[in-house]
Amino acid sequence: MPHTQARVHRMFELVEPIATVTFSEIPNEEFLALGMRNYWDGYFAGRAAPLGTAPAEVVHAIFYNFADGEVARHIPWVWGKTTPREAVAVRERGSAAALRTMMGDLAASPGLVRVTDLATRAAVSAPTEGRALYAGLRALDVPEEPVARLWHAATLLREHRGDGHNAALLTHGIGGTEAHVLLALSLGMRAAEFGRVHHLPREQLAAVVDGLRARGLVDAAGGFTDAGRETRRRIEALTDELAAPAYEVLSVDELDELIAGLEPIAAAVGAA
Numbered sequence: 001m002p003h004t005q006a007r008v009h010r011m012f013e014l015v016e017p018i019a020t021v022t023f024s025e026i027p028n029e030e031f032l033a034l035g036m037r038n039y040w041d042g043y044f045a046g047r048a049a050p051l052g053t054a055p056a057e058v059v060h061a062i063f064y065n066f067a068d069g070e071v072a073r074h075i076p077w078v079w080g081k082t083t084p085r086e087a088v089a090v091r092e093r094g095s096a097a098a099l100r101t102m103m104g105d106l107a108a109s110p111g112l113v114r115v116t117d118l119a120t121r122a123a124v125s126a127p128t129e130g131r132a133l134y135a136g137l138r139a140l141d142v143p144e145e146p147v148a149r150l151w152h153a154a155t156l157l158r159e160h161r162g163d164g165h166n167a168a169l170l171t172h173g174i175g176g177t178e179a180h181v182l183l184a185l186s187l188g189m190r191a192a193e194f195g196r197v198h199h200l201p202r203e204q205l206a207a208v209v210d211g212l213r214a215r216g217l218v219d220a221a222g223g224f225t226d227a228g229r230e231t232r233r234r235i236e237a238l239t240d241e242l243a244a245p246a247y248e249v250l251s252v253d254e255l256d257e258l259i260a261g262l263e264p265i266a267a268a269v270g271a272a
Contacts, residue, residue: 003255005237008244010257012161014262015119017043017269018154021102022046027094034090035081044071045078046091050136052084062132065176067200088140095155096148102272106265107147115261116150119255123156125244131163150265157246160187164242168235177208182217182232185224 021027021042031042048059056072063071082090100107120142128135137156143149169179177197184194191209192198198205212218217228224232247255 003244003247003250005240005244007259008240008247009236010259011157011247011262012240012243014259015154015157015161017266018099018151018262019158021151021269022091022095022155022265023099024098026101027091030090030094031087034086036078041074041078041081044074045082045087047133048075049084049087049091050133050140052136053079058267062166063176064169065196067177067197067204092143092148092152095151096143099151099269100147103147103265104268104270106268111261112146112150115258115265116146116153118250118258118261119153119157120149121249122246122258123153123160125249126156126160129225130167131160134160134163140206157243160246161239161243164238165235167242168238171238172231172235175208176233177205178212181196181205181208181212182224182228185218185222185228186232190222204209208259 013206021170027046028039028042031045034042034045036042036045040256044059047063048054051059051062052064053076056075057073060066060068060071078087124142126134128138134156137152137159138151143152170176174182180194180197181191184191184197187194191205192202197208209218209222212228213220216225217231219225219228250258
């Protein structure tokens with residue numbers, strides 16, 4: 001059943017904090033224990049594991065938003081320390097432990113199984129065409145334990161939306177580093193202040209901003225133009241539209257029930 005863009009976007013807001021516990025301290029420690037050199041080794045090993053031993057060029061293309069050379073500093077080096085199968089297991093174990101800790105008493109709430117079942121129904125029903133990372137995740141076994149299954153479902157929904165977001169960026173001619181610059185501006189920050197790109201050489205980042213300025217998306221002061229804001233709005237709207245099919249398996253009442261069930265969990269994770 002089709003759902004409103006507002007509901008679909010609300011699901012993004014709720015799924016994001018649950019899925020991204022995978023980038024927190026407990027999973028990071030699990031990967032460091034395998035011999036990873038730093039956080040980013042574990043990030044790439046865990047997130048790229050559903051793709052098997054795909055080369056850095058493929059991972060770079062699918063992840064979309066990393067600067068040239070960043071992926072190759074970690075892939076394939078990490079596969080000398082672990083295997084994709086082991087990385088999948090480590091990521092799931094660490095992420096479930098992190099989510100359980102952040103949820104507190106909610107991890108044992110009587111309604112958790114119902115919320116997890118609804119989320120999983122949506123997560124395994126979306127189309128895989130053109131969605132490489134989502135398709136890789138769909139090929140994995142769904143965990144049985146409720147908290148682990150909730151994290152897995154949230155990750156599926158996040159990466160399904162993420163694959164669509166990359167398509168929306170590509171459709172509007174926005175490259176990966178450009179996307180981070182636009183995100184920074186939407187948060188009221190300058191590109192040089194934003195954590196995902198501030199480490200890039202100043203000349204490289206300036207060239208990206210200059211390119212956006214030449215296209216009329218960024219003004220002379222380095223902020224959004226009206227055209228830049230409109231481009232970002234269209235990208236977000238298209239991303240929501242492309243994410244919507246995941247929820248068509250749920251009725252309006254079921255989606256509202258899922259949203260209501262996820263809200264306290266997402267709030268607890270955000271507070272943690």
